[in-house]
Amino acid sequence: MTQEELFKKLIAHCKEYGFIFPSSEIYDGLSAVYDYGQLGAELKNNIKKYWWESMILLNDNIVGIDAAIFMHPRTWEASGHVGAFNDPLIDNKDSKKRYRADVLIEDHIQKIEGKIKKETEKAEKKFGDSFDKEKFVATNTRVIEYQKEIDVIKARFVAALDKSDLDEVRQIIIDNEIVCPVSGTRNWTEVRQFNLMFETKMGSVSEDANTIYLRPETAQGIFVNFLNVQKSGRMKIPFGIAQIGKAFRNEIVARQFIFRMREFEQMEMQFFVRPGSELEWFEKWREKRLRWHLAMGINNDKYRFHKHDKLAHYANAAYDIEFKFPFGFKEVEGIHSRTDFDLSSHAKFSGKKITYFDTELNQSYTPYVVETSVGVDRMVLLILSNGYTEEKVKKDDGEGEDTRIVLNIPPALAPVKLAVLPLIRKEGMPEKAEKIIQDLKFEFNCQYDEKDSIGRRYRRQDAIGTPYCITIDHQTMQDDTVTIRHRDTMKQERMPISGLTEFLQKRVSIKSMLLNI
Ligand code: ATP
Numbered sequence: 001m002t003q004e005e006l007f008k009k010l011i012a013h014c015k016e017y018g019f020i021f022p023s024s025e026i027y028d029g030l031s032a033v034y035d036y037g038q039l040g041a042e043l044k045n046n047i048k049k050y051w052w053e054s055m056i057l058l059n060d061n062i063v064g065i066d067a068a069i070f071m072h073p074r075t076w077e078a079s080g081h082v083g084a085f086n087d088p089l090i091d092n093k094d095s096k097k098r099y100r101a102d103v104l105i106e107d108h109i110q111k112i113e114g115k116i117k118k119e120t121e122k123a124e125k126k127f128g129d130s131f132d133k134e135k136f137v138a139t140n141t142r143v144i145e146y147q148k149e150i151d152v153i154k155a156r157f158v159a160a161l162d163k164s165d166l167d168e169v170r171q172i173i174i175d176n177e178i179v180c181p182v183s184g185t186r187n188w189t190e191v192r193q194f195n196l197m198f199e200t201k202m203g204s205v206s207e208d209a210n211t212i213y214l215r216p217e218t219a220q221g222i223f224v225n226f227l228n229v230q231k232s233g234r235m236k237i238p239f240g241i242a243q244i245g246k247a248f249r250n251e252i253v254a255r256q257f258i259f260r261m262r263e264f265e266q267m268e269m270q271f272f273v274r275p276g277s278e279l280e281w282f283e284k285w286r287e288k289r290l291r292w293h294l295a296m297g298i299n300n301d302k303y304r305f306h307k308h309d310k311l312a313h314y315a316n317a318a319y320d321i322e323f324k325f326p327f328g329f330k331e332v333e334g335i336h337s338r339t340d341f342d343l344s345s346h347a348k349f350s351g352k353k354i355t356y357f358d359t360e361l362n363q364s365y366t367p368y369v370v371e372t373s374v375g376v377d378r379m380v381l382l383i384l385s386n387g388y389t390e391e392k393v394k395k396d397d398g399e400g401e402d403t404r405i406v407l408n409i410p411p412a413l414a415p416v417k418l419a420v421l422p423l424i425r426k427e428g429m430p431e432k433a434e435k436i437i438q439d440l441k442f443e444f445n446c447q448y449d450e451k452d453s454i455g456r457r458y459r460r461q462d463a464i465g466t467p468y469c470i471t472i473d474h475q476t477m478q479d480d481t482v483t484i485r486h487r488d489t490m491k492q493e494r495m496p497i498s499g500l501t502e503f504l505q506k507r508v509s510i511k512s513m514l515l516n517i
Contacts, residue, residue, distance in 0.1 A: 075224060194252055226367075429473070470483065
């Protein structure tokens with residue numbers, strides 16, 4: 001199965017099992033907007049809980065807030081979004097498709113990187129154990145040429161963006177013979193800038209209505225509340241403010257399912273530090289955030305860091321954490337050293353003093369900020385695309401093979417933690433199952449299922465990622481034990497009902513993951 005096929009199957013699977021639906025589907029949907037169904041909402045909530053608790057419970061110097069989506073319009077002038085939150089767009093005249101010029105160039109660079117990887121893998125096969133990768137990359141003429149090509153494109157691109165030279169951006173596309181993925185032609189329009197913020201009007205009478213924006217990031221709600229939180233919480237630097245909330249961007253090239261949406265959710269934390277210490281904190285958070293990802297039990301190979309060559313106007317260092325999605329390595333989280341840009345700018349635009357008095361240094365300053373920003377929806381896609389697996393297994397009757405679709409979701413994030421299945425619908429088994437659920441439901445999301453054969457019920461739970469199923473059978477009625485089946489190994493073991501709570505707590509609680517960070 002190719003990655004493309006896998007991605008298509010995953011999207012269909014998400015709809016079939018109630019994870020994610022196209023928004024307002026009965027009206028044919030709304031482009032790049034999606035709704036979370038009954039299981040998607042559970043998964044999303046679990047991800048948010050994992051992030052929130054890792055910030056708030058594990059750090060005694062981080063607090064959480066929940067700011068409004070609407071903000072005073074001056075906020076977005078101060079943040080630079082009114083002036084600079086633009087994407088450079090280019091249209092292909094033949095396919096009439098619109099692209100982000102920067103993405104076209106980055107994809108082209110990725111293709112060349114792919115060639116380097118192929119050469120290296122080929123050589124590795126040839127030389128076996130004696131292969132010295134570093135030496136090969138530094139000396140192989142073909143690889144050197146590819147690398148040179150990448151460096152030249154990158155340097156030109158960074159220079160063009162620095163000068164906001166859109167003609168040069170177009171010229172890079174032309175010179176590198178980048179074609180439209182749909183029409184295959186190089187018939188490009190000019191490159192234009194497009195502001196990504198959604199506007200709306202506030203006020204009941206349209207004439208005196210004020211234009212306001214739907215926030216394109218949650219961070220600004222934290223910056224404008226810096227003094228409120230610092231003073232009311234008597235916070236001492238270094239400290240952080242965390243927030244989870246919706247953000248809106250009128251993305252032009254909205255595609256790849258929930259990867260790039262027009263309405264999405266962010267989990268952001270702004271960490272305020274002494275000027276001069278920001279790069280040290282930046283490194284700490286970079287490492288800490290990767291640990292958060294790996295504590296979910298996902299393979300390290302699927303992650304990598306990407307250093308920003310072109311820094312945003314507010315940053316003095318920036319890395320993305322990228323994940324290997326079915327469509328390649330892409331950003332899931334950004335870690336940015338934002339200097340004192342935002343607080344200083346809000347002080348200037350609002351005319352208010354926004355500084356912090358450091359009692360240890362006996363001086364006032366504008367704190368510097370290290371930000372970690374991860375998309376909830378991209379995390380959902382990460383978990384689902386990482387977990388979706390098709391396996392060949394023996395049929396239940398032992399005759400021939402069957403395909404098992406299983407979502408290997410980290411147990412603590414799974415929408416349903418335990419399925420309770422009576423073997424038959426009589427002899428007191430359903431009542432026993434009901435009693436077990438009554439005891440466990442305060443802590444764990446349990447699902448009862450009595451329809452079809454046990455094998456088919458197991459498959460249904462595999463398909464939604466339920467880590468454990470228990471079966472109530474004849475023996476249960478005699479000795480209060482059940483069989484518990486593990487999703488990943490399909491192994492079954494017998495255990496007393498009285499041991500279930502502890503068994504589950506150890507394996508499916510958010511705490512079980514927090515302990516791994
Ligand atoms: P990209 O380069 O993919 O457009 P970005 O660099 O603009 O992303 P940030 O502004 O750093 O993204 O936002 C932080 C996080 O918010 C991203 O890492 C991503 O997880 C999430 N995010 C940003 N834009 C979207 C979107 N349109 N849909 C879903 N998630 C998004």
